[in-house]
Amino acid sequence: MSSFLAIKSPWYRRFISKMERPVSIAPLVTFRIAFGFIMFVSTVRYLWMGWVDTQLIQPSVHFHYYGFEWVKPLPGNWLYLVFFLLLLSTVAITIGAYYRFFATLFFVLFSYVELIDLTYYLNHYYFVSVVSFMMIFVPANRSLSFDVAVRKVNPLNQVSAWCIAIFKIQIAIVYVYAGVAKINYDWLVQALPLSIWLPAKTGIPLIGWIFKYQFTAYLLSWFGMLFDTFIILGLLFKKTRLPAYFLVIIFHLMTGILFQIGIFPLVMILGVAIFFSSERHQRIITKLETLFYKKTASTSVEPLQERNRTLYPFIICFMAFQILFPWRYLLYPGNVFWTEEGYRFSWRVMLMEKAGTATFFVKDGENGREGSVRNAQFLNPHQEKQMSMQPDMILQYAHFLDEYYLQKGMKDPIVRAECEVTLNGRRSRLLIDPTIDLSEIKDGWKPKDWITPFQENE
């Protein structure tokens, strides 16, 4: 069947048999319900805030993800249909109806919306994409679901251990990588950017006063780093699990109060619950069952499990990718915070205070007349803000301008940009070479040599 199974290594066989060890399906089922529910809330919130219109439909320019230039927003109000289908999918996932179809639909549509505009990239959207992708491959609908109760799909008591382990590993990657990323000079020794962010929060009721002390910034910087790096260890062991989960709740509530990060705290608080024992999850499920079912179906069935081994190589590669991809920044010269080469998809969350002012100049290649561009003519404020400090977005915008002025009849427009960027309170510096014709430069994986090297303050 699979060449992977032909591997004779005893270590690999032990690994596979460990991953196939039958475990209770309960944690997976509560995870499915929680995930579906939060995504429902998240989708409703997105609609409620009017972001479909302001972020996706209104902007005349969209920034694309490298390699996904072909993703375009649907015309007119068709995007609302996508959001209706997303809502439908979240409901279906929550109740476990036509699960695999809707889990796939959710992954595809969510990722589609995410890929429309790079401006709105958030680590937690990426996390949702990754998790919803993994959800497709696990039988999370085989207990306490519409599929079992109505469609008479065979119920399961147990699943292979990997079906739950992959989510734990993914969550562990998020925390540990977020923690390791905090081990840097600015974060630990200067307490930056928290020293900048916290004094602006003194107006928060009850706890606001603590943010005026710089000591608080140091305390929270170190606590944040230690929390992210080691919380998974606490969650792994039975003895420490409950206090660790308590810390998880405190930590995420705190960040939720302090920063505008939407539903992310809720995602993590509920997501991390997968680390609890199957008995605990089973108790929740039994309660839910008595709420929604007359009979208790699951106890009467034989333990079964799915052994779809063709998936294994694929899953192993996927997890390996998740583990390795965030380290790609090591292959680039320079400071990753400054160049942002390898910054995204690496769980660098709330890690720096960066802002820029970008002025673009377009020169008519024929008559040599140069004029500047009013960014607000093309971009919304959010797009302008994100573009002004991220080299790949600056490049995309330059290419857009090149195209725009070419169509307006300018022969060979030369596009350059003066981008003054401040990082963690340092004085603003030029991010890129202000003399270079950006219209001639192509984006790619190679290091961007037109980025000005990062300078510490003298």
Next chain:
Amino acid sequence: MIKNLSIHTWITAIALGSILMIVACGDDDTNVLDDEPNDSAEFDRTQLLESLADSLIIPNFESLQGSINSLNDAILTFNGETTQQNLEAAKSAWEQAAIDFQHTSAFGFGPGEVLLGPFTNILGVFPVDEDLVEQRMLEDNFDLSNSFDLDIRGLYTIEYLLYGDPFSTTDIVANFDQDRKDYLLLIITEVKTTVDEIVAEWNSTYRAQFIVDNSTSAGSAISLLYNEFVKDYEIIKNLKIELPAGLTAGIPQDPTFVEAYYSGISSTLIEENFESSKNIYFGRTREGLEFTGFDAYLESVVGGADLVAETIPVVAQIDQTISALPSGRLSENLDDSNVTLLRNQLQDNTKNFKSSMSSLLGISITFNSGDGD
């Protein structure tokens, strides 16, 4: 630079190592961070808002209200008796109103936010669409309140009617027929009503609402004010200088694009507008009295003192260039080297007012623009 980085790596490693050792040894003395005594005194944002409201925003709107009332009176007099003398009186009332307007144009939020957007859309749009104005004044039942055209109303349309084309020898007084009188009255009435309502709202309910919201999140008083301040500043560069001077990409020079094209006081208005930006930033009344401004706020935060120190000389350069602008009409001197120099200096300073400042103060740039992470 690499040297620097490696020093930082070392410091980080040592700090990390020593803390972990302390934690591991279970030492009770965890006060290792206490030798960082830079506890910053809390900046009183309420005081900033109070002083901005009481020393700048409300007085400036009241000055504008006063000069709009004078303009209104002068127009009524002129309409009643179209003499050259009355026209001159109306013109000088207009100049004062246009100058006072510069000191309010950054306050297009709260009461300054009207049906058509910030009130500057009603008062301050230029260039005027002359043809459309001429057309509208001939329509018997023209309803200004139902029109969304911004370039047929406001102070600069009044200016067009009072001054006329600077290169035409047409006698304004002799040709000021009933249609022109009616249209002029229509426009000044809208301007007056708009400003009256803004002043009334600031003085009744909004002041209290404004100063109570001392957070920096999106939609807070500080963020509203700050964002309008930046927008207003950028308008000086983008629309009052760059666009008419042909320094905007793909758009050739056009003298009629300047602000106050008909009266020719463009440079004065630029000076007043920048004065207003400085007053907000440095906390100064129009009379020059000092109060708590954004500079004091900046000086209370990490890196802020450096930014203020960096901003002051650039602002001084801009002042100098503004005073060196050619004395005649800006529209006839757009190729003057000081015009380009002024644009460049304003651009140099944009980062100081925009990204560097919002970054240090933790002010959200926009309202309702989505989450961060």
